[in-house]
Amino acid sequence: MSLPRLELVCPAGTPAALEAAVDAGADTVYLGFRDCTNARNFPGLNFSRKELEAAIAYAHPRGSKVYLAINSFPQAGNEGPWRQAVDDAAGLGVDAIIVSDIGVLDYTARRHPDLRRHLSVQASAAHPLALAYYHRNFGITRAVLPRVLTVPQVKEIATEAPVETEVFVYGGMCPMAEGRCALSSYATGRSPNTAGVCSPASHVRYVPEGERVQVRLGDFTINRFESGEPSGYPTLCKGRFKARGHASYLFEDPVSLDARPLIPELAAAGVKALKIEGRQRGRAYIAQVVGALREAVEKAAAGRTPETTSLAALSEGGRGTGGAYRKDWR
């Protein structure tokens, strides 16, 4: 049985990564400006206005779209960067913006009604009622669903909500209600919601202890890796903590989402697009992951089940998981 060919939405943190994604078969590339208006505000990453213009000029003739993530939350007295980001996105001709804040959505809907609006995963809208509200009031046409839903839940939303749905298929796992998680703020005073960065690099230290390495975030030790033990991102949700004398991962293991075998189910559930996480990753990752996912999407469209091969070396902890889509641990 053939299924709809899902749109492959791929990350880019630099112009070189964008070209790698387009060349590897991305239907769409999403990116952010080099400031606090997006949730991957890492040092040395992201696009200037001029670079975005060049990115669109590279992507469009090759049949790829460009979405701009404006998905952090403005603070009172400092809304300027978000307004400017929306205005520039409209002026430069991006295909859509990915927004989480209702104020920014409202501003866009009023000032630039023709600019396509997607609801970011950062809005943490996880049921049809919420999506209907966003659609009715701010004219969103698509929502990126949080990584905490099972496939049946995704199907319910895709069937009932008046908007397209986009789900994560590969990359870093966020096990929290995104946009509402304060773990990074608790440890460092900065979070993706406000400063656009989870576990900011300025607050991360790796301290060698002989063959072991201690991972510190702010004033907290959040993990210790033995010699040769695969490691992951230095986030509190993937920290290893001692409870009742036993050290374990209380929230989530260091592991990457790899939902390739679930693509046929997601397509049958009515999902419109698949998202790859990883704007902070290098262009070698982008080329390899986009290529593998392109193959998986084509396989699923032809009625076959994609396999999880060839990407373990790029994953956190060296392994992949079906994540919450299966949710068999509850």
Add this chain to the structure above:
Amino acid sequence: MLDFRSPPPLSGALVAGLPLRLLPTPPLAWFLQQTADAFCRLHPGVPERLTDYAGRHLLLDPSDLPVAFILTLTDSTPRIAAVGQDRQVPEAPDASVRGALADLTALLEGEVDGDALFFSRHLQITGDMELVLALRNALDDARVDLRRIIGESFGHAAPLARAALDAALGGYTRLDRGVSLLGRAVTAVTQERLDRQSSEIEKLRAEVRELRTQRRRPATQRQREDIS
């Protein structure tokens, strides 16, 4: 002092680097600075992206070479200097990146993903992570071609330098394969013993699992009897 507790990989660089111990520092320092100058001429966007980090020092430490490099970022062309393993670092670096020479050059040229190298523990990073990330991201965007940069650093003699470099790289590849073969020959007996032990441990684990399962069964049955 530098921390060299983690052992280097057995690689061609480890063997080929031995003569570097005999090389006086000035010619190496001159060559490194020429390379840094050529890099900035070819990739002006990189130092531009790093101006916020002017004055910071980064130790680049190829674990299989007898020298390490101190990179000092400035408003324009960075300064680069070599330090020997047994020497004091002139100024405490803000951050350090340690890994095999092959991994570091692949990272520089964007052929591998830095996070993946880090997850697999092929890279050891200490100190200011923001500095390391900013440099990694700027380099990843630059599409660096090390062969072209080294050639360029020789000015008018670039074609000759590139030809010499190609010949050296060819020789290095053969040397690396030879060293790898030698390594496998040396460790073959130990490896065989380790494989036998792993297989034995796996068997014991399976037995322990089976014994635990057997022990649980009567307990469950007892529970059922209590309830009824």
